[in-house]
Amino acid sequence: MEYLLFIVSDPAAPEYVPEEDNIEEWSADVESRGAARVGNRLRPPTDATTVTVRDGRTILTDGPFTETKEWIAGFDLIDVADLDEAVDIASKHPMARFGRVEVRPVWPFE
Amino acid sequence: MTVLPTATEVSDVLASAVADERLRIVATLIRRTGDWELAEDALQDAVAHALTAWRRRGIPDNPAAWLTTAARNAAVDALRRRATERTAAGKAAVEVIVDLAEERARSLGAPGEEPADGVFDDDRLRLIFTCCHPALSLEARVALTLRTVVGLDVSEIARAFLVAESAMQKRLVRARARIREAGIPYRVPGPERLPERTDGVLSVLYLLFTEGYSGSAELIRVSLADDAIRLTRLVASLMSDSPLLPEVLGLLALMQFQHSRAAARLDAHGELVLMDDQDRRRWDATLIGAGVATLAASESARRRFDGVAGPYRLQAEIAKHHATAPSAESTDFERIAELYARLARVSPSPVIELNRAVAVGFARGPEAGLVVLDGIDDARLSGYHLFHATRADLLRRCGQEAEALAHYTRALELAPSDPERRFLTRRIAALRAATSEAG
Numbered sequence: 289m290e291y292l293l294f295i296v297s298d299p300a301a302p303e304y305v306p307e308e309d310n311i312e313e314w315s316a317d318v319e320s321r322g323a324a325r326v327g328n329r330l331r332p333p334t335d336a337t338t339v340t341v342r343d344g345r346t347i348l349t350d351g352p353f354t355e356t357k358e359w360i361a362g363f364d365l366i367d368v369a370d371l372d373e374a375v376d377i378a379s380k381h382p383m384a385r386f387g388r389v390e391v392r393p394v395w396p397f398e
Numbered sequence: 399m400t401v402l403p404t405a406t407e408v409s410d411v412l413a414s415a416v417a418d419e420r421l422r423i424v425a426t427l428i429r430r431t432g433d434w435e436l437a438e439d440a441l442q443d444a445v446a447h448a449l450t451a452w453r454r455r456g457i458p459d460n461p462a463a464w465l466t467t468a469a470r471n472a473a474v475d476a477l478r479r480r481a482t483e484r485t486a487a488g489k490a491a492v493e494v495i496v497d498l499a500e501e502r503a504r505s506l507g508a509p510g511e512e513p514a515d516g517v518f519d520d521d522r523l524r525l526i527f528t529c530c531h532p533a534l535s536l537e538a539r540v541a542l543t544l545r546t547v548v549g550l551d552v553s554e555i556a557r558a559f560l561v562a563e564s565a566m567q568k569r570l571v572r573a574r575a576r577i578r579e580a581g582i583p584y585r586v587p588g589p590e591r592l593p594e595r596t597d598g599v600l601s602v603l604y605l606l607f608t609e610g611y612s613g614s615a616e617l618i619r620v621s622l623a624d625d626a627i628r629l630t631r632l633v634a635s636l637m638s639d640s641p642l643l644p645e646v647l648g649l650l651a652l653m654q655f656q657h658s659r660a661a662a663r664l665d666a667h668g669e670l671v672l673m674d675d676q677d678r679r680r681w682d683a684t685l686i687g688a689g690v691a692t693l694a695a696s697e698s699a700r701r702r703f704d705g706v707a708g709p710y711r712l713q714a715e716i717a718k719h720h721a722t723a724p725s726a727e728s729t730d731f732e733r734i735a736e737l738y739a740r741l742a743r744v745s746p747s748p749v750i751e752l753n754r755a756v757a758v759g760f761a762r763g764p765e766a767g768l769v770v771l772d773g774i775d776d777a778r779l780s781g782y783h784l785f786h787a788t789r790a791d792l793l794r795r796c797g798q799e800a801e802a803l804a805h806y807t808r809a810l811e812l813a814p815s816d817p818e819r820r821f822l823t824r825r826i827a828a829l830r831a832a833t834s835e836a837g
Contacts, residue, residue, distance in 0.1 A: 289581040370583035371533055372591070393581055 290325070290394035291374040295362035298387040309382045318366060318377055327364030361387065365394075408452045415461040416445060420549050421632075423469045425521035429584055434546060434574045436476050443476075444468035520586075522547075523636045526629075527586045528577065530599040538573035539602050540609075545570055548606075548625045558609065558622055596642045600649050600710065603630050607653050623660070627653050641703035647696035648711030654689035655717035658682040670817040674726040686721045693718055712741040731761035748776035749784075756788055764795035783812035787822065799833045 318324045338349045361383065368374050371391070378389040403411075420441060427437035447468050448461075458464040529542040544555045556566035576582070587595045603626050610622025630653060634646045662680040665671050693714055700707060707715075716737045723729040738754035751774045759767025771789055779785040790805035803826065810822040 291581070371531075371581040372583050372585075372587060374581070375533070376591075393579060395579075 289370060289374075290365060290367050290396075291371075292392050292394055293327075293364040293366065293374075293378055293381070294360050294390040294392065295329075295364070295381065295383045296388045296390055297357070297359055297361045297383075299357040301387050302385065304386045308385070311382050314381055317380065318364070321368070321373075321377075323366045323368045323373070323377060325365035325367055327362065327366075329362040330360055332361075333359045358388075402454070403452065403457050405453065408449060408457065411457050411461050412445065412448050412452070412465075415448075415465050416549075419462045419465055421522050421525070421547060423466050424546060424549075425525035427469060427473050428525060428546075429521050430470075431473055431477065432578075432584070434577070436473055438546065440469045440473035440476060441465075443472035447472070520636050522632065523586050524584050526599060526633060527595060528582060528584050530595075530602045531577070531582045532595070532598050533580055533582055534573055534576060536602075536605070538569060538576070540605060541566060541569050542573050543602055543606065543629075544622075544625075547629065550625075592640070593642060596637070596640075596646070599633065600630075600646065603633070604649060604653070604710075607656075623653070623657055627657065641705055644696045644700035644703065644705055645708040645710055647692050647699060648708060648714045651689045651692035651696060651714035652710055652717055654685050654692060655714065655721045658685035658689065658721055664817070668817070670821045672821075673720060678725070681721065689714070689721060690718060706744075707740075709741060709745040712737055712744065716741075729760070731757045735761050748774050748779045749782075751776075752779065752782075752785055752788055755792070759792050759795070764792040767792045768796065781812060783809045783814065783818070783822075785809075786812065787825075790825075794829060799829060803829055803833075 315324070334351050336351050338351070340347045340349075364381075366374060366377055368377065371393075374391050378384055378391050381389050383389060423441055423444075424437045427440055428434055431437060444465050448465060452458070452461075526543070526547055529547055530539050534542070540559075541555060544550045544558075545552065550558075552567050552570065553563050556563040559566070561569075586592070606629070607623050607626035610624070610626060627650065630646065630650045634643065634650055637643055637646055640646075658681050659673065659676060661682065662676040662678070663671060693711075696711055696714070700711070716734050719730050719734050719737075735754055735757035738750055738757055742750045742754065751770065755767045755770035755774070758770045768789070771792065786805040786809035790802045790809060793799075793802035793805060806822055806826045806829065810819060810826065813819045813822055
């Protein structure tokens with residue numbers, strides 16, 4: 289099953305400690321399981337562009353302008369046996385400690 | 399010519415075969431088909447079929463095996479029907495679906511011959527761990543466990559939890575859909591996750607038990623407590639080779655001790671009776687004996703696996719001291735206070751500290767109890783009725799009636815159930831009467 293892990297920043301989480309960031313070890317583990325598909329960090333919402341089409345007109349706005357301090361800081365697409373394995377991988381991601389990881393099953397088009 | 403069985407004979411044998419085999423049949427069918435509703439329906443079909451077939455042809459030599467085969471056939475029939483309904487191509491699709499189901503069954507292995515993933519390869523345990531998966535809401539876990547593991551009807555579960563049957567049905571449909579869509583696996587987790595996941599299973603079992611135990615005289619709720627005990631015993635037997643066994647047995651013993659007081663908890667008018675005031679002759683001596691034996695088994699398992707006593711085990715020890723004391727006065731509260739202190743170390747909680755204050759209050763006097771109570775630094779307790787009731791009781795015993803009254807009144811405002819409110823109202827009335835006599 290494919291799952292998309294949303295790496296979410298969380299202001300209520302413990303402060304980020306660079307020395308405790310084991311992202312490389314994590315990537316190597318996901319790689320060695322054969323679960324890794326694609327993943328990356330994302331630039332912050334201030335660099336985002338929001339696109340809406342209304343009455344045939346395309347409107348662009350810079351950033352979503354939400355007040356929230358919680359935003360998606362990265363993503364990882366993984367292919368694993370089941371939710372337990374997805375949770376296992378998510379729980380080892382450093383941002384599970386310094387933020388949150390949301391695990392969503394991919395819903396493919398039939 | 400064979401003599402055909404009577405309807406009573408058939409239903410008796412059938413009831414006992416269902417009681418023995420239901421869980422195993424449903425759990426295996428779920429593994430083979432991946433479809434929870436289909437598995438439950440197939441068993442129901444098999445039971446209906448047995449009622450008529452056994453009347454007509456006699457009770458089979460091995461009713462359990464008969465039932466298992468009939469349920470499996472009903473499941474395959476249902477898969478066939480479904481395929482025919484869904485596709486115009488009909489027959490071709492039927493073969494595919496049945497092949498798929500059989501291939502799936504083969505790849506997962508037949509019972510007893512599947513490759514063990516970890517230590518546990520029992521379908522019943524798989525089903526229990528899946529129903530209690532932490533990715534499901536607690537409500538969903540409880541509902542699924544009662545429906546699929548215990549085998550209660552949706553209407554019975556709805557009544558026990560005071561919700562409409564349609565709402566409970568929806569909850570179950572959602573829970574099963576979530577297992578499918580979120581990819582919750584049908585298995586017992588590996589050694590790394592087993593301790594925390596077993597805790598999760600035990601907490602669902604204990605919740606079933608306390609739900610059955612809490613107040614209401616409704617028959618269905620009493621049977622919930624019995625079901626929880628039965629299920630915990632089953633989990634213990636299925637996990638007899640696990641280092642988690644001592645804690646499973648600890649929970650079982652705790653339930654046995656608590657359940658031994660069921661008959662004495664309410665008086666003739668349905669009013670709550672505190673343990674100290676209960677008629678100990680009405681305690682179930684057989685269950686207390688069973689609890690003592692379970693606790694001993696837990697201790698020998700703990701030695702075997704070289705583990706430490708967990709929270710359920712410690713609570714069971716405490717319950718044993720209460721259950722085996724000849725009277726409230728002769729209870730070993732010093733030892734109980736000590737056990738609460740150990741319990742607070744393995745699972746810190748203000749409620750445990752509160753209980754320790756009660757025990758200290760009996761062991762070394764109400765003033766000492768108040769000292770412990772004052773030491774609890776937790777804002778959450780101020781909204782907890784038992785915190786105020788405990789303080790009130792200790793104050794009353796110290797002779798500080800006015801303060802005691804104030805706390806009883808606060809406890810009354812916060813109390814969540816009618817029997818508790820009536821109990822506190824009686825306490826307040828008694829204290830007022832005593833104070834006015836003295837004054």
